[in-house]
Amino acid sequence: xxxxxxxxxxxxxxxxxxxxxxxxxxxxxxxxxxxxxxxxxxxxxxxxxxxxxxxxxxxxxxxxxxxxxxxxxxxxxxxxxxxxxxxxxxxxxxxxxxxxxxxxxxxxxxxxxxxxxxxxxxxxxxxxxxxxxxxxxxxxxxxxxxxxxxxxxxxxxxxxxxxxxxxxxxxxxxxxxxxxxxxxxxxxxxxxxxxxxxxxxxxxxxxxxxxxxxxxxxxxxxxxxxxxxxxxxxxxxxxxxxx
Amino acid sequence: xxxxxxxxxxxxxxxxxxxxxxxxxxxxxxxxxxxxxxxxxxxxxxxxxxxxxxxxxxxxxxxxxxxxxxxxxxxxxxxxxxxxxxxxxxxxxxxxxxxxxxxxxxxxxxxxxxxxxxxxxxxxxxxxxxxxxxxxxxxxxxxxxxxxxxxxxxxxxxxxxxxxxxxxxxxxxxxxxxxxxxxxxxxxxxxxxxxxxxxxxxxxxxxxxxxxxxxxxxxxxxxxxxxxxxxxxxxxxxxxxxxxxxxxxxxxxxxxxxxxxxxxxxxxxxxxxxxxxxxxxxxxxxxxx
Numbered sequence: 001x002x003x004x005x006x007x008x009x010x011x012x013x014x015x016x017x018x019x020x021x022x023x024x025x026x027x028x029x030x031x032x033x034x035x036x037x038x039x040x041x042x043x044x045x046x047x048x049x050x051x052x053x054x055x056x057x058x059x060x061x062x063x064x065x066x067x068x069x070x071x072x073x074x075x076x077x078x079x080x081x082x083x084x085x086x087x088x089x090x091x092x093x094x095x096x097x098x099x100x101x102x103x104x105x106x107x108x109x110x111x112x113x114x115x116x117x118x119x120x121x122x123x124x125x126x127x128x129x130x131x132x133x134x135x136x137x138x139x140x141x142x143x144x145x146x147x148x149x150x151x152x153x154x155x156x157x158x159x160x161x162x163x164x165x166x167x168x169x170x171x172x173x174x175x176x177x178x179x180x181x182x183x184x185x186x187x188x189x190x191x192x193x194x195x196x197x198x199x200x201x202x203x204x205x206x207x208x209x210x211x212x213x214x215x216x217x218x219x220x221x222x223x224x225x226x227x228x229x230x231x232x233x234x235x236x237x238x239x240x241x242x243x
Numbered sequence: 244x245x246x247x248x249x250x251x252x253x254x255x256x257x258x259x260x261x262x263x264x265x266x267x268x269x270x271x272x273x274x275x276x277x278x279x280x281x282x283x284x285x286x287x288x289x290x291x292x293x294x295x296x297x298x299x300x301x302x303x304x305x306x307x308x309x310x311x312x313x314x315x316x317x318x319x320x321x322x323x324x325x326x327x328x329x330x331x332x333x334x335x336x337x338x339x340x341x342x343x344x345x346x347x348x349x350x351x352x353x354x355x356x357x358x359x360x361x362x363x364x365x366x367x368x369x370x371x372x373x374x375x376x377x378x379x380x381x382x383x384x385x386x387x388x389x390x391x392x393x394x395x396x397x398x399x400x401x402x403x404x405x406x407x408x409x410x411x412x413x414x415x416x417x418x419x420x421x422x423x424x425x426x427x428x429x430x431x432x433x434x435x436x437x438x439x440x441x442x443x444x445x446x447x448x449x450x451x452x453x454x455x456x457x458x459x460x461x462x463x464x465x466x467x468x469x470x471x472x473x474x475x476x477x478x479x480x481x482x483x484x485x486x487x488x489x490x491x492x493x494x495x496x497x498x499x500x501x502x503x504x505x506x507x508x509x510x511x512x513x514x515x516x517x518x519x520x521x522x523x524x525x526x527x528x529x530x531x532x
Contacts, residue, residue, distance in 0.1 A: 099291070128508065156473065163437070167437055169434075
């Protein structure tokens with residue numbers, strides 16, 4: 001007869017796993033929509049025209065906020081279900097397939113969390129960018145911007161690109177300098193090691209004889225100890241027999 | 244996978260038995276350490292990160308009893324790398340213990356490196372306060388060991404996070420210090436205007452026009468070529484807009500700069516703060532009128 005407790009745990013596990021897979025599917029769909037919403041928000045933010053740029057930011061902002069909270073709650077629910085599955089797996093005893101499935105679900109949750117965080121960061125950056133550059137005089141600014149494609153502007157753009165390259169070069173130089181410092185300290189260490197190894201090599205015959213002496217002394221000590229123990233044991237046996 | 248897991252558990256049982264036994268010949272801790280190392284390796288192959296981390300912690304305990312602090316610290320680092328995949332808090336505490344052990348044996352370079360790793364873990368978790376604290380410690384240790392490049396990298400991170408936490412003066416001091424150092428380096432002096440721009444933006448966030456003006460004069464003395472750059476023009480125009488409390492002018496100036504050089508998210512966040520304060524002030528003026 002099977003254990004009813006075990007059957008109950010198995011059914012609980014399967015039900016939890018089914019629910020986890022359903023939530024994972026929902027999360028996948030919603031994260032895709034969230035990413036598309038972010039892309040549309042970008043296009044909406046950089047849209048031209050006063051009338052068109054009026055309503056889309058507000059509308060997309062509201063739906064973006066609600067979708068964010070929805071995804072957050074789904075992630076928390078999935079985390080709770082993973083914890084429940086952990087407890088089921090622990091109480092059900094060691095089973096390798098269960099452990100592997102649990103690890104896979106945990107990896108999926110981690111991946112979704114990272115992706116959600118990244119998209120959220122992107123959307124926040126874009127929203128701040130749009131808010132910083134928006135103004136009630138957008139139409140005048142648009143007009144001013146469209147009429148300023150002159151050689152001076154192109155030169156300024158070129159110089160900005162050069163500055164960007166300089167920043168990247170600075171990063172590479174920093175890494176190179178850090179690596180050079182580490183290699184320098186490593187070379188110092190190897191020089192010390194080389195010196196020590198040379199000294200050790202000079203004394204190697206002495207060390208070999210020393211090790212031989214140690215080995216002989218240890219062997220002799222072992223023999224002496226064995227002899228003493230044997231003698232004492234023999235003496236005890238004789239004394240006990242003669243009592 | 245399955246056989247690796249069972250093999251690991253077998254090694255762990257052997258090690259525990261050896262620890263609980265009475266070692267007559269040789270040290271039981273050395274033998275247990277070897278077995279724990281093998282067990283942890285098997286757990287890693289089986290992708291059981293929690294078990295591997297726990298086993299590495301036991302290995303660290305064995306090494307501590309053997310008075311081998313370097314091996315114990317290394318075991319803590321290995322445990323942290325295992326826990327990084329499942330439990331960030333445990334990973335941070337393991338690295339913290341490793342850092343303490345490295346400090347005990349005088350290996351400050353390695354301590355600095357792992358402090359930086361802790362800071363990166365907190366950064367990934369978006370815990371800016373803790374990331375700032377550990378980046379600061381890491382920068383101090385790198386500075387003590389005269390590894391200036393890594394120290395400056397950590398300091399820039401400290402400045403970035405300090406500005407996000409509205410500790411603008413600290414951020415300003417760090418950026419100015421890095422700019423001053425970069426001026427003495429022929430390779431890095433072309434990036435000085437970037438550092439000065441960051442420092443200037445932090446000055447703008449402090450809403451003190453006199454301080455901004457003094458700072459701009461100081462930057463011109465530091466770097467004579469700075470006054471001819473668009474970064475200087477941006478800071479000066481924004482300072483003028485703040486002085487006049489003109490949000491529209493502020494927006495125009497930032498928009499013009501952004502059309503040439505797109506602002507990254509950090510600058511966008513800080514400039515947005517400046518704009519919000521300016522808007523609030525303008526509204527107050529309107530109410531008074």
